[in-house]
Amino acid sequence: MLLQNLLSPLPPPGVEEHFQTLLSRSGLRLERIVSHGHASPAGFWYEQSEDEWVLLVQGHAELAFGDGEQLALSPGDWLLIPAGRRHRVAATGPDTVWLALHLAT
Amino acid sequence: MLLQNLLSPLPPPGVEEHFQTLLSRSGLRLERIVSHGHASPAGFWYEQSEDEWVLLVQGHAELAFGDGEQLALSPGDWLLIPAGRRHRVAATGPDTVWLALHLAT
Numbered sequence: 001m002l003l004q005n006l007l008s009p010l011p012p013p014g015v016e017e018h019f020q021t022l023l024s025r026s027g028l029r030l031e032r033i034v035s036h037g038h039a040s041p042a043g044f045w046y047e048q049s050e051d052e053w054v055l056l057v058q059g060h061a062e063l064a065f066g067d068g069e070q071l072a073l074s075p076g077d078w079l080l081i082p083a084g085r086r087h088r089v090a091a092t093g094p095d096t097v098w099l100a101l102h103l104a105t
Numbered sequence: 106m107l108l109q110n111l112l113s114p115l116p117p118p119g120v121e122e123h124f125q126t127l128l129s130r131s132g133l134r135l136e137r138i139v140s141h142g143h144a145s146p147a148g149f150w151y152e153q154s155e156d157e158w159v160l161l162v163q164g165h166a167e168l169a170f171g172d173g174e175q176l177a178l179s180p181g182d183w184l185l186i187p188a189g190r191r192h193r194v195a196a197t198g199p200d201t202v203w204l205a206l207h208l209a210t
Contacts, residue, residue, distance in 0.1 A: 001174060001190075006160065007181035023158055023185065025208060028133060030158065053128055053135065055111065055204070057162070057181070069106060076112035076162070080128065085106075099160070101206070103130060 006057055006097055010034055013094075027104040035061065035092035045086040051103040052081045059096025064088050111162055111202055115139055118199075132209035140166065140197035150191040156208040157186045164201025169193050 004022075011018040013036035023030040040046070045066060055078040063071045066086030071079070081087055083105045109127075116123040118141035128135040145151070150171060160183040168176045171191030176184070186192060188210045 001170065001176060001184050001186070003176055003178070003182050003184050005179075005181040006183060022183070023206075028208075030206065065106065071106060071108055073108070074110075076110040077108055078111060078127070079106050079108050081106070099204075101128075101135065103133075 006032055006099065010095060010097070013037070029102040031100045031102065033098040033100055035059070035089070035096040035098070036094050037092055038089065039091050040088035045088050047084060047086050048081075048102075049083055049105070051083050051105055053101040053103065054079060054081060055099040057097040057099055060093035061096055061098070062090040062092075064090040111137055111204065115200060115202070118142070134207045136205045136207065138203040138205055140164070140194070140201040140203070141199050142197055143194065144196050145193035150193050152189060152191050153186070153207075154188055154210070156188050156210055158206040158208065159184060159186060160204040162202040162204055165198035166201055166203070167195040167197075169195040 011034055017038045018034040020032045021029060022032055056073040056075055058075055061073045063073065064087065070090065116139055122143045123139040125137045126134055127137055161178040161180055163180055166178045168178065169192065175195065
């Protein structure tokens with residue numbers, strides 16, 4: 001059985017966040033996201049057509065929502081972001097690892 | 106948005122592992138499993154009708170497979186166990202947390 005690790009190796013810090021699809025099936029996609037101090041561009045909002053279940057595995061992050069809500073995430077924190085809910089990554093710490101499950105609605 | 110945490114609170118150690126469904130959709134179920142030194146009963150094998158993507162989030166575990174393979178898992182380790190692949194939990198450490206994504210085939 002192939003054993004892989006979410007936390008190692010991590011890609012080196014780059015200009016963009018690093019996205020890796022771990023598993024893809026009809027109606028779902030499981031993805032690792034590595035952030036190194038990245039944030040969404042000012043004024044940019046994600047407004048996705050799919051639900052997203054997201055877990056902060058390592059590091060620290062702040063999410064902002066279109067209605068003004070803000071959330072600070074620590075390791076182990078997870079939430080379900082419904083399709084169409086405007087959000088952006090306000091801030092991340094170094095070596096921040098997310099697990100995101102994208103689900104067709 | 107409702108923010109929950111995989112690692113806290115953890116249920117107290119009990120006779121059985123603790124299973125909590127986090128998300129359930131057609132063809133998939135996302136589950137948290139908390140183990141405190143549990144192992145599958147001697148001679149017991151899981152032989153599931155669904156694929157299982159599993160991540161060790163915290164703690165330590167050993168998996169054994171029907172063909173004799175054994176794997177020691179550390180935090181961040183993940184694997185895909187195909188439907189029908191016989192396996193058992195040979196050992197777990199205290200406060201061990203898994204994330205399991207069960208997928209219809």
